Every structure is written in C-alpha cells, then in structure tokens.
Amino acid sequence: xxxxxxxxxxxxxxxxxxxxxxxxxxxxxxxxxxxxxxxxxxxxxxxxxxxxxxxxxxxxxxxxxxxxxxxxxxxxxxxxxxxxxxxxxxxxxxxxxxxxxxxxxxxxxxxxxxxxxxxxxxxxxxxxxxxxxxxxxxxxxxxxxxxxxxxxxxxxxxxxxxxxxxxxxxxxxxxxxxxxxxxxxxxxxxxxxxxxxxxxxxxxxxxxxxxxxxxxxxx
Amino acid sequence: xxxxxxxxxxxxxxxxxxxxxxxxxxxxxxxxxxxxxxxxxxxxxxxxxxxxxxxxxxxxxxxxxxxxxxxxxxxxxxxxxxxxxxxxxxxxxxxxxxxxxxxxxxxxxxxxxxxxxxxxxxxxxxxxxxxxxxxxxxxxxxxxxxxxxxxxxxxxxxxxxxxxxxxxxxxxxxxxxxxxxxxxxxxxxxxxxxxxxxxxxxxxxxxxxxxxxxxxxxx
DNA sequence: GTCTATATAGGGATAGAC
DNA sequence: GTCTATCCCTATATAGAC
Numbered sequence: 364x365x366x367x368x369x370x371x372x373x374x375x376x377x378x379x380x381x382x383x384x385x386x387x388x389x390x391x392x393x394x395x396x397x398x399x400x401x402x403x404x405x406x407x408x409x410x411x412x413x414x415x416x417x418x419x420x421x422x423x424x425x426x427x428x429x430x431x432x433x434x435x436x437x438x439x440x441x442x443x444x445x446x447x448x449x450x451x452x453x454x455x456x457x458x459x460x461x462x463x464x465x466x467x468x469x470x471x472x473x474x475x476x477x478x479x480x481x482x483x484x485x486x487x488x489x490x491x492x493x494x495x496x497x498x499x500x501x502x503x504x505x506x507x508x509x510x511x512x513x514x515x516x517x518x519x520x521x522x523x524x525x526x527x528x529x530x531x532x533x534x535x536x537x538x539x540x541x542x543x544x545x546x547x548x549x550x551x552x553x554x555x556x557x558x559x560x561x562x563x564x565x566x567x568x569x570x571x572x573x574x575x576x577x578x579x580x581x582x
Numbered sequence: 583x584x585x586x587x588x589x590x591x592x593x594x595x596x597x598x599x600x601x602x603x604x605x606x607x608x609x610x611x612x613x614x615x616x617x618x619x620x621x622x623x624x625x626x627x628x629x630x631x632x633x634x635x636x637x638x639x640x641x642x643x644x645x646x647x648x649x650x651x652x653x654x655x656x657x658x659x660x661x662x663x664x665x666x667x668x669x670x671x672x673x674x675x676x677x678x679x680x681x682x683x684x685x686x687x688x689x690x691x692x693x694x695x696x697x698x699x700x701x702x703x704x705x706x707x708x709x710x711x712x713x714x715x716x717x718x719x720x721x722x723x724x725x726x727x728x729x730x731x732x733x734x735x736x737x738x739x740x741x742x743x744x745x746x747x748x749x750x751x752x753x754x755x756x757x758x759x760x761x762x763x764x765x766x767x768x769x770x771x772x773x774x775x776x777x778x779x780x781x782x783x784x785x786x787x788x789x790x791x792x793x794x795x796x797x798x799x800x801x
Numbered sequence: 802g803t804c805t806a807t808a809t810a811g812g813g814a815t816a817g818a819c
Numbered sequence: 820g821t822c823t824a825t826c827c828c829t830a831t832a833t834a835g836a837c
Contacts, residue, residue, distance in 0.1 A: 372820080388695065391609040394813065406815080407821050415813065467693060473747035474686060476607065486751055512755045513744075513771040519751070520743020521736045528692035529735050532705055536731045552732040552779075559778040560771075591802085612830070626803055628832065 373411045375401050381422050385464035389419055389477040419477055426465045427485040433458045434492055444500045448561065451493070452518070452554050459526050460546050467527045490515065497561075506561060514560045518553060525549045592630045594620050600641045604683035608638055608696040635697055642691065645684045646704040652677045653711055663719040667780065670712070671737070671773050678745050679765050686746045709734065716780075725780060733779045737772060744768045 379400040383392045394415055398405040412418040437454040438447065459466045469486070471477075497511045526549075529537040537545055598619040602611045613634055617624040631637040656673040657666065678685045688705070690696075716730045745768075748756040756764055 386694065388607050388609065388693075390607065391695070393811085395811090403820095404822060405813085406823080409814065410820060470689075470747065471693065473743075473750045474607075474690065475605065475750065476610070483750060483753075487754075490752055510767060510771055512752060513767060516744060516748050516752055516756070517740045517771060517775070520741075520747065521739045524739020524743065525732075525735060528689065528739065531692045531694065531702060532738070533709055533731060533735055534702075534706075537735070548729060548732060552729055552736060556736070556775050556779065560775065613832090614830080622802095623804060624831090625805080625833080629802060634831070 372401070372403065372407075376403075376408060376411055376418070377422055377425065380418055381426070381468065382464045384419060384422060385467035385471070388471055416477075423468065423472065423477075424485070426462075426468060427489065429462075429465070430458065430469075431485075431489045431492075434489055438492060438496055444504075445562075447496070448557060449554055452557060453550060455518075456522055456546065456550050456553065459522055460541065463526055463540060466523055470523050470527055501561070509560055514557060518557060521553060521556070522549065591620070591622065591626075595622075595627060595630055595637070596641055596644065599637055600645070600687065601683045603638060603641060604686035604690070607690055638696055642687065642696075643704070645681075645687060646708065648681075648684070649677065649688075650704075650708045650711075653708055657711060657715055663723075664781075666715070667776060668773055671776060672769060674737075675741055675765065675769050675772065678741055679760065682745055682759060685742055689742050689746055720780070728779055733776060737776060740772060740775070741768065 376397065380392070380397050383397055383400065386392075387396075394408055395405050397418075398408055408418065412421065433454050434451070437451045440447075442450065473486075493515050494511055497515065501509060501511060525537065526540045530540055539545060595616065599611070599616050602615055602619065605611075606615075613627055614624050616637075617627055627637065631640065652673055653670070656670045659666075661669065692705075712734050713730055716734065720728060720730065744756065745759045749759055758764060
C-alpha cells in the first residue's frame with residue numbers, strides 16, 4: 364500500500380476525493396468538483412482511475428488500511444490489557460480527529476451509500492481483531508458476561524456520531540470537532556463507558572478521571 | 583400535523599419517500615422510484631409537492647414531529663426520575679425499531695446530506711428537552727458532574743449505529759435489526775451504559791440486569 | 802388529479818489533439 | 820498525462836390532454 368501523503372497527481376486526487384465523498388456522499392459528489400479541487404480537468408481523472416466507482420473504492424480501501432494499522436498498533440505490545448483498552452480508545456479517537464472525512468465516509472458506507480465492493484469484508488476483519496482481543500481478555504480475567512460486540516459497536520457508533528453528527532445536532536455544545544477540549548471530553552466519556560462495561564463485575568471497578576471541567580452549561 | 587398512517591395519495595407518497603430517502607440518501611433517490619413505489623406516474627408527484635426538495639422537507643418535518651412526541655411522552659408523567667431514564671431509553675429504542683427509515687434519515691441529515699432547512703432547529707429543540715430533564719435531575723440528586731450532553735449524544739449515536747450500521751459492519755452478530763433478541767440486547771446495553779454514567783457516584787450504582795444470554799460467540 | 806410527452810440541464814465517460 | 824470537445828444517458832421539472 365503506497366503512501367498517499369505526498370505529491371503525485373493520483374495521490375492528490377485520492378485525498379480530494381476523500382473529502383468530497385465524505386461530505387456529499389457517493390452520488391452527491393461530482394467528478395467535476397474533485398477535478399476542480401485538485402486543479403485539473405475532469406477528463407484527466409479517467410487517466411488515473413477507470414471510473415468513478417473505481418476511484419471511490421480506492422479511497423475506501425486506503426481508509427480501511429490505515430484504520431487497521433491504527434487498531435493493530437494499539438493492540439500490539441506488552442502493556443497490561445486494561446491499559447491496552449485505554450490506548451485503543453485513545454488511538455481510535457485520535458485517528459477520527461486526524462481524519463474526520465475518513466470516518467464520515469465509513470459511516471456513509473455502513474449506511475449503504477455505495478457499491479458494497481470489498482469494503483465490508485475489510486471492515487469485519489478489523490472489527491474481528493478487537494473482538495478477539497476483548498473476548499480473550501474477558502475470559503482470562505473472568506469478568507462477567509459482557510456483550511463484547513455490543514461494547515465495540517457501541518463505541519464506534521458513539522465516537523463516529525460525536526465527530527460527524529454532533530456539530531449539526533448540538534452545535535452549541537459541540538460546534539468544533541477539532542477543538543482540543545471537545546476531543547478530551549469525548550475521550551474521557553468513551554473511556555469511562557468502556558471501563559464501566561468491562562469492569563462491571565471486577566473487584567475495583569475502574570473509573571475514568573472525572574474532572575470537574577467535564578461539566579458544561581446548557582446552551 | 584396530519585396523520586400520515588392512512589390512505590390519501592399524498593400520505594402514501596410521504597411514506598414511500600421516507601423509505602427511499604433513508605435507504606439511498608437525498609441525491610441517490612430518484613423521483614421515478616418514489617412514484618413507482620406508490621404506483622403512480624412521476625409527474626403526479628408534482629401535483630402534491632412543489633419540488634423534490636419540498637417533498638424531502640415534508641418527510642423530515644414529520645419525522646421530527648413524531649420523535650418529539652415520543653420523547654415528550656416518556657418525559658411526562660410522575661414516575662421517579664431514575665425510572666424515567668429507563669423509560670426514555672426504552673421509548674427511544676422502540677421508536678427506532680418501529681421506524682428504522684426515519685432514524686436512518688435523521689443520521690443522514692446530520693451528516694449534511696440535504697438542504698439544511700428548518701430541520702436543524704427542530705432537532706435541537708428535541709435534544710433540549712432531554713438535556714433539561716437530565717440536568718435538573720442531576721442537580722437535585724447531587725450526582726457527580728457528568729457531562730450530560732455527552733451522555734445523550736452518545737446514546738443517540740450508539741442506538742442509531744446499532745440499527746443502521748451494525749448490520750453492515752457486523753452482520754454475523756447483528757444481521758437483523760428487527761430481531762427481538764437483538765432489540766433486547768441493545769436496550770440492555772444502552773440502559774446499562776446510561777445508568778453507569780448517571781449513577782457513577784451514587785450510593786448504590788444501578789446495574790442493568792446482566793442476563794447470561796447477552797453473551798454471543800464470535801463469528 | 803392523473804396521465805403522456807417533452808423541455809432543459811447536468812453528469813459520467815470517450816475521442817483524439819498536443 | 821493533460822487538455823478541449825463531444826457523446827449519451829438520466830433526472831428534475833413542465834405542458835397540456837383527459
């Protein structure tokens with residue numbers, strides 16, 4: 364998988380397409396706009412990609428690839444499991460913050476926006492990594508029968524919703540998804556939820572640090 | 583606000599449009615499909631609605647209206663607050679299950695799918711109802727400084743994601759959003775999360791009934 | 802109030818010069 | 820590898836008969 368972060372017209376197209384696909388959806392995005400955003404003519408796109416659908420799939424593939432890297436990175440290493448859970452949440456949130464478009468695209472994809480393609484399989488494989496980790500750990504520690512899938516899918520939904528939909532739904536409270544305070548607030552909340560779910564039956568249930576700053580006035 | 587559940591061509595158009603808009607998004611939905619689904623000719627739609635955009639807004643307006651009714655219904659009455667919280671979650675989940683299309687549409691809307699219109703204001707007003715209820719209750723009970731907005735927005739995101747995206751993301755675990763077991767599982771999980779968040783500092787932290795049936799094998 | 806027929810526009814994709 | 824010009828199709832919307 365090639366690095367998309369530097370030069371090359373092909374790469375610049377991919378990056379521009381990601382933003383636009385995320386913002387307007389597959390059908391809502393016009394090739395004209397992508398081309399304009401890159402600074403080339405529409406016809407030039409067809410030299411690099413066979414079709415709009417092909418371009419979309421390439422963008423999506425790269426998104427899944429990096430997501431998988433992020434998750435695996437947090438899962439590898441020898442840290443104690445409970446610490447890993449925290450790293451996982453942090454890494455995931457950081458990735459969402461760093462690439463909001465990508466997350467928006469994945470949400471759209473899961474709404475059934477575009478040609479299914481190979482995307483679904485890839486997503487399930489990434490999900491499987493986390494499920495496996497949590498399941499094994501849960502069995503090892505003998506924590507009560509938590510619905511591991513529910514925890515994970517719930518977290519993905521929560522985080523995605525915070526950064527993609529909350530600015531529209533609750534602009535007075537969460538106007539800027541890139542704001543550092545907002546990011547910290549989400550991390551704290553999500554970590555707290557996960558810990559409560561997983562440690563629900565343990566001796567000393569972990570709580571996320573409940574800072575007073577978490578309090579926010581009504582709009 | 584007229585009742586949409588019975589006869590009338592206009593009403594049948596609204597219902598068909600809701601399903602299609604939810605499934606394919608605003609741009610992805612063709613007026614031809616809506617007409618075909620109702621069993622009339624495309625041109626007839628323009629007798630009932632001024633434009634595609636007008637039709638979309640009408641559908642959306644009705645969705646917000648019923649959502650508001652649901653929330654208010656759960657909030658009214660004299661039940662003890664902690665019980666109300668549970669009713670709120672149940673009522674919300676039930677509504678999502680009863681009208682998956684509506685929820686999908688609202689998620690799409692919050693992704694920025696369509697002409698903003700009056701929708702955003704309406705959504706914020708509904709959200710405000712819940713924020714107010716939880717905030718007042720939290721102050722009264724003196725529970726620790728929870729981020730009320732985070733809890734609510736998180737729950738909305740979780741539930742929406744379970745029923746709209748999970749079937750695509752984790753089909754082996756959550757293939758059928760209408761399955762009774764799945765619905766119960768979601769309710770249990772969400773209620774548990776909310777209780778843990780709100781009762782985090784109370785004397786006897788409430789836990790949702792953790793049935794053994796919640797456990798699910800890896801796919 | 803619903804139909805058939807048509808106007809008008811825009812989007813994806815191709816041809817072929819440079 | 821990028822451009823201009825163009826083909827072809829589909830989508831929204833309108834006109835006007837019944």
